[in-house]
Amino acid sequence: MSTAARAPRRDVPYREIDDAVRHRHADDEFYLRRALETGLTGTAPIVEQYERKISERYGLRHVLAVSSGSAAVAVALEGVDWEVGDEVIVPPSCPICTVLPLMARGLTPVFCDVRPDSFGLDPLALARVVSPRTRAIIEVPMWGYPTKADELQALARSLDIPLILDLAHCHVTRLHGKWLAEYGDIACFSTHEGKFMSTGEGGFVMTNDAARDARMRAYTRFGNLDGQRVGLNYKLGGLQAAVGLARLDAIDWHLEVRARNRQFLLERIDNPLVRELPLVEGGVINGYAMLMQVVRGDGRRFVEHLVAHGVPSDVKKYDNQPLYNYELLAPYRRECENARRLLRSLTTLPLHPQLSPEDLQHIVDTVNAYDG
Structure with a gap:
């Protein structure tokens, strides 16, 4: 992500970003x-x-x-x-x-x-x-x-x-x-x-x-x-x-557009409180979504900040948490601290092909405006 000096913070207007992909292809x-x-x-x-x-x-x-x-x-x-x-x-x-x-x-x-x-x-x-x-x-x-x-x-x-x-x-x-x-x-x-x-x-x-x-x-x-x-x-x-x-037949097009959208975000997000989830060595993501991780503080605050400005989050949508927290799975409970911390630190950012340049810039502005 960008290492340039951060611009002064400013209020970010609300803009609804659609997280749904409208799969429709010519064939x-x-x-x-x-x-x-x-x-x-x-x-x-x-x-x-x-x-x-x-x-x-x-x-x-x-x-x-x-x-x-x-x-x-x-x-x-x-x-x-x-x-x-x-x-x-x-x-x-x-x-x-x-x-x-x-x-x-x-x-x-x-x-x-x-x-x-x-x-x-x-x-x-x-x-x-x-x-x-x-x-x-x-x-x-x-x-x-x-x-x-x-x-x-x-x-x-x-x-x-x-x-x-x-x-x-x-x-x-x-x-x-x-x-x-x-x-x-x-x-x-x-x-x-x-x-x-x-x-x-x-x-x-x-x-x-x-x-x-x-x-x-x-x-x-x-x-x-x-x-x-x-x-x-x-x-x-x-x-x-x-x-x-x-x-x-459209997979390669999806890969290309999603990679381009991810690069747009990476080049412009410069908030030191967050980072992209580190990629494993030799790994190449598909751009299904971009995982952002809070490096200091509570990730759920970051999730709420994004959602309050119209940026959707799968973590918010599905309330991702260790499965043994659910009543149905409580009998199988086994504390897994890394998993708990991971899910508490993350949110998703959309990368799908229907995002407009204005949508992508709004995501950048919202992430950069997060102050913990």
């Missing part, structure tokens, strides 16, 4: 017509084409389109071995949407602290919580910022425990020149309307393991209706896959 109608002509079910050709196109983009062999990001986590669980009562390690800094599918299947979430100033699981904390009943580790990078997934992958392999990456926020996020998704045994994505890439509702699961893919795919199709395996209908419909095909 939507073309692919929707193709879906109407060829079939709308979850096994229609348009869905297979969508899955192939994702696979080609990421270079992972098996892609399974599903009905939501939460469904993606539920389906990923079918790619690992477990019994009711077994444990899955998760960070308390993730959305509750990641943990509810575990509980619905009778698995026990075990909260593990994160590294300081990161959403990545802390290896030392993980060593303390892993047990003979641990059946999977789930890491959840947030708002497009990569974690040290390479180190976690090595640790998970040394423990012979599958690593699931919940990348709902991390489409085309990179680490050391590779897609973040490549570091997991299974990677889950959301394509909800508010995400980096949208099919309205939806998600997908990726793996390079053919056996895991077969198990997950069967689960989304009622256990292949063979009467031997339990399964549900988690397939993505043809209409959603059709718009997904169009919007895959």
Whole structure:
């Protein structure tokens, strides 16, 4: 961020900044017509084409389109071995949407602290919580910022425990020149309307393991209706896959515009009380949002300052806090101080392509006007 001398503070007028992304692309109608002509079910050709196109983009062999990001986590669980009562390690800094599918299947979430100033699981904390009943580790990078997934992958392999990456926020996020998704045994994505890439509702699961893919795919199709395996209908419909095909084509444009918006903010924000959340070495964010961290004082005061001036915050919207603070998850409480401090220090700034130059300047002025 700018190191130039700070201008005198001044009052900032209110301006409503929209945090919603209006996903609308020129080829939507073309692919929707193709879906109407060829079939709308979850096994229609348009869905297979969508899955192939994702696979080609990421270079992972098996892609399974599903009905939501939460469904993606539920389906990923079918790619690992477990019994009711077994444990899955998760960070308390993730959305509750990641943990509810575990509980619905009778698995026990075990909260593990994160590294300081990161959403990545802390290896030392993980060593303390892993047990003979641990059946999977789930890491959840947030708002497009990569974690040290390479180190976690090595640790998970040394423990012979599958690593699931919940990348709902991390489409085309990179680490050391590779897609973040490549570091997991299974990677889950959301394509909800508010995400980096949208099919309205939806998600997908990726793996390079053919056996895991077969198990997950069967689960989304009622256990292949063979009467031997339990399964549900988690397939993505043809209409959603059709718009997904169009919007895959727009990913590079999103990356470019969001990177440009982030650079605009970085060059002009010069408030010493805040900083961008540090990037891990070798990491490249996707611009889903910009994470700003208060370096002195209470981050929730910063959040309230932004919102009072019309700058939206996901932290305010979802009241992000350690998940064990919620009544439903209180029985699994395990104090995670790094996660608590991290969530208390952060807010998001929008970077989406619909922001005008005036919107971006208002964000700069509002951040620079914060005085703690």
